Amino acid sequence: MRNVLPALSLFVLSTSLLTVACSSTAPQATQQAAPQPAPSEPGAIAASEYRLGGKVVGLKGSGLTLATAAGEELAVSSSGSFTFATKLPKGSAFSVAVKKQPSSPMQACSIAGGSGTVGEGDVTSITVNCTTDTFTLSGKVSGLEGTGFVLTEGTERVAVSGNGTFAMPSTREDGSSYNVVVAHQPTSPSQTCVVGNDHGTIAGANVSNVDVVCSTNSYTLGGSVAGLVGTIVLADDAGDELSIDANGSFSFPTKIASGASFGVQVKTQPKAQQCEVTGGSGTVGAGDVSSVVVNCTTVAFTVGGTVSGLAGSGLVLTDNGEADLSVNASTFAFPSLVLRGAHYSVAVKSQPTNPWQTCTVDPSTATGTMAGAAVTDVAVSCTTNSYALGGTISGLSGSGLVLANSSSTTSPAGGATSFSLGSLASGSSYTVSVTTQPTNPWQTCSVDAPTATGTIGGNDASTHVSCTTNTYAISGTVAKQASDLVLTNGTADVTVHAGETTFSFPTNASGTSYEITVKTQPTNQVCTVTSGSGTLTNSGVSDVSVNCVWAMTFAYTGAPQTFTVPATVTTLSVDVQGAAGGTSGGKSAFGGRVEATMSVTGGQVLNVYVGGTTTTTNAGGYNGGGNGYANGTFVATGGGGASDIRIGGNAIVNRVIVAGGGGGTGQDGPVLIGGVGGGLVGGDAPTAGAANPNDNGKGGTQSAGGAGGTYPGYGNGTPGSLALGGAGANAGRSGGGGGGYYGGGGGVWNGGGGGSSYTNSGFASDVVHTQGYRAGDGQIIIMWDTP
Structure with a gap:
């Protein structure tokens, strides 16, 4: 058997060094070594370790966190591959789960292949599938009366037939934007609908606040006028009145709602014309009404007649109190026409002057109803006015005063303050004069120059006569006074000096009684007056005599x-x-x-x-x-x-x-x-x-x-x-x-x-x-x- 212990030791050492080297560049998550089995004997070789990972599909939001059964967490920010930091030994069990779902937008992520046993090699079969949450888009409609109303959002369309709620057919992903618009406004009646809260972004909840408000459209009511000569007044069913004085188009100021009925009538016909309306009723559709037609035709005649006796100027006649006509000839005709069947009434508005006259319209011809031809038989007759000639008098106390104008005379009584010389026709000239002066007392009267002559106008003529009482001297002789003598007439004194033989009181009014007496006697004398009293008439007195004698007074x-x-x-x-x-x-x-x-x-x-x-x-x-x-x-x-x-x-x-x-x-x-x-x-x-x-x-x-x-x-x-x-x-x-x-x-x-x-x-x-x-x-x- 080959001695492999040195080699194994070297492998373990190399692996340890590699692990140390990799740990220095690993993700933030802490990687933990898999537990190693205790060697059964000296010189045994450690088991192999592998990485745990996979891929993420469909991730749009943020905050996705994956976690292993061992508690290691891994934050994933986008779709693609992912790998946990900690290796797992071969044969060890693994399990990966979604610890935190992503948001913005909100998503639901699920794991496929998320558990198993580590085999020979890194685990890369874990798949995280993420799908975005969806929400409904809806709202409400108010004021809708018409038909054919359509809303759109994106490629979706929804037909709205009445007031209440509406909803788009499909849902919207969280975080997606939306914009609801009117694709087709309602008709019958024509309306305009406005979308409120029409756009926005899905934010984790259903959208139900889209607000659609509809209002019925209004349109002008009008048309055209043809053949008009004067002024016509039209009225519509809404109560508007429109005065028109020229041919052409017209429109009422107040608009009428679509779907409402309308009517146009003639309220006031133009003078001398008859106007008829066609197309004057109907229902307002989806636009201005301009189909009303008013056609006017003239059906009127003149009113006139004759004038007799006119001598002045400024005569003005009127027909029906409106049409005025200045007349200066024997015939007349009003230029304004009167409609057939209409009433006419001719009257005098202003009387003529220079001379002033009174004109009247024959009642039997003054009024009537216009037939089918001009009226020519209105009869006006004029007579010249007469005015009084007279005036005021001041200062008259005598009798017998005679005032005259031509052959007309008057004799005011003494004390009178006014007089009259009868009446004269307007335009007549006059001259007021004094033909006989008053007596008892004797006076001199004169007519004030500015008003003594003139021409009778349109009022009574008045002049003024001023009378003053004549004054005369009272005088006489004085005999045998030896010193100054004072005579008096009761209001004035005259001193007669010694040696003077005459005296005079120069101004004494006619008609007044006088009595000349001695006011102051001369020294040691008494003077008596003879013929010293009487009444002044129309001449002075010069026969007063004063005779002085010597006197002695015993007290x-x-x-x-x-x-x-x-x-x-x-x-x-x-x-x-x-x-x-x-x-x-x-x-x-x-x-x-x-x-x-x-x-x-x-x-x-x-x-x-x-x-x-x-x-x-x-x-x-x-x-x-x-x-x-x-x-x-x-x-x-x-x-x-x-x-x-x-x-x-x-x-x-x-x-x-x-x-x-x-x-x-x-x-x-x-x-x-x-x-x-x-x-x-x-x-x-x-x-x-x-x-x-x-x-x-x-x-x-x-x-x-x-x-x-x-x-x-x-x-x-x-x-x-x-x-x-x-x-x-x-x-x-x-x-x-x-x-x-x-x-x-x-x-x-x-x-x-x-x-x-x-x-x-x-x-x-x-x-x-x-x-x-x-x-x-x-x-x-x-x-x-x-x-």
């Missing part, structure tokens, strides 16, 4: 006074005024007045007595006033004293002119005034009433004093006497009588009577008596003229 002094007649004077003018009765409670009975001419001789001395009055006591006034009676806080006043002129001495019998004084006041409840002084019989005091009718003092006469008042139980007032007023009764509040030629009687609880006046006819002439003239103290004025 109350409480003592006799004297006047010596100038040597050459034989006549005096005197003005003798008695004093008023005493004042109480604001009441006083005025004294009398005597105006007269006295015959005198040069150098003669006149004794002058001026009567006095009282306001604070019951004493009678100077020169004959009777005393009143005081009782309590109220003071009954005394009578006023008389004023007189005496010749030949100072005795009572030497009086030749006397002006009586007024009676004093009394009281019986209210203040009771005395009787006024003056006159041939002095005034009685008013009675207190029916209960005591005789308590008043009576006036003096030419032969006796006035009787005193009586009041049962209270005594009697003292009667008046020659020159003296009687005293009031010693009871109550009783006024004294006034002094006079004969004094007035005293009152009882009442006023006293007034004293009488007197003139001696041997000395006085041209006598004028005035009762109740003088207030306050008396006064005597003596006047004379020089030769």
